[in-house]
Amino acid sequence: QVQLVESGGGLVQAGGSLRLSCSASHVTFRNAAVGWFRQAPGKEREFVANINYRGGSPYYADSVKGRFTISKDNAKNTAYLQMNSLKPEDTATYYCATRIGGPSRTKDNYDYWGQGTQVTVSS
Numbered sequence: 477q478v479q480l481v482e483s484g485g486g487l488v489q490a491g492g493s494l495r496l497s498c499s500a501s502h503v504t505f506r507n508a509a510v511g512w513f514r515q516a517p518g519k520e521r522e523f524v525a526n527i528n529y530r531g532g533s534p535y536y537a538d539s540v541k542g543r544f545t546i547s548k549d550n551a552k553n554t555a556y557l558q559m560n561s562l563k564p565e566d567t568a569t570y571y572c573a574t575r576i577g578g579p580s581r582t583k584d585n586y587d588y589w590g591q592g593t594q595v596t597v598s599s
Contacts, residue, residue, distance in 0.1 A: 478587075480574065480590035481499045481591070482572055482592060483593060486594075487596045489597070490562060490564055490597055492597070498512075498556070498572030500555075502553075506553070507576060509529050509576075509577065509579035510526065510546070510572060510574055511526040511572070511574075511581075512570060512571070514595075516568040521583055523582075524557070525544055527548050528579050533579065534547075566595060567597050569592040570593050
């Protein structure tokens with residue numbers, strides 16, 4: 477059973493930065509694509525970014541393109557989401573997820589999920 481643990485969330489002012497981490501417990505992480513999703517209260521969980529198993533071909537939602545950077549370090553079994561120029565509308569619980577195969581923007585295509593980390597951006 478793969479276990480994913482997100483960390484790095486918190487409260488930040490608009491324009492600030494946070495780096496989220498997603499640590500995996502199992503070696504199969506290095507063969508898995510990673511996706512980051514977020515869910516605000518009362519809203520559907522939405523795609524943020526994904527990356528392939530090698531840590532290449534990053535892809536971003538239009539709402540975060542140019543501000544967020546996804547990366548993956550297979551030696552550390554960890555993926556990251558660097559978030560810059562944060563806006564109040566980025567406030568949400570952020571989740572990482574993994575799947576064996578190519579990266580996907582569809583949450584139902586992911587096999588394992590973390591418990592989420594809260595990001596709150598104040599105006």
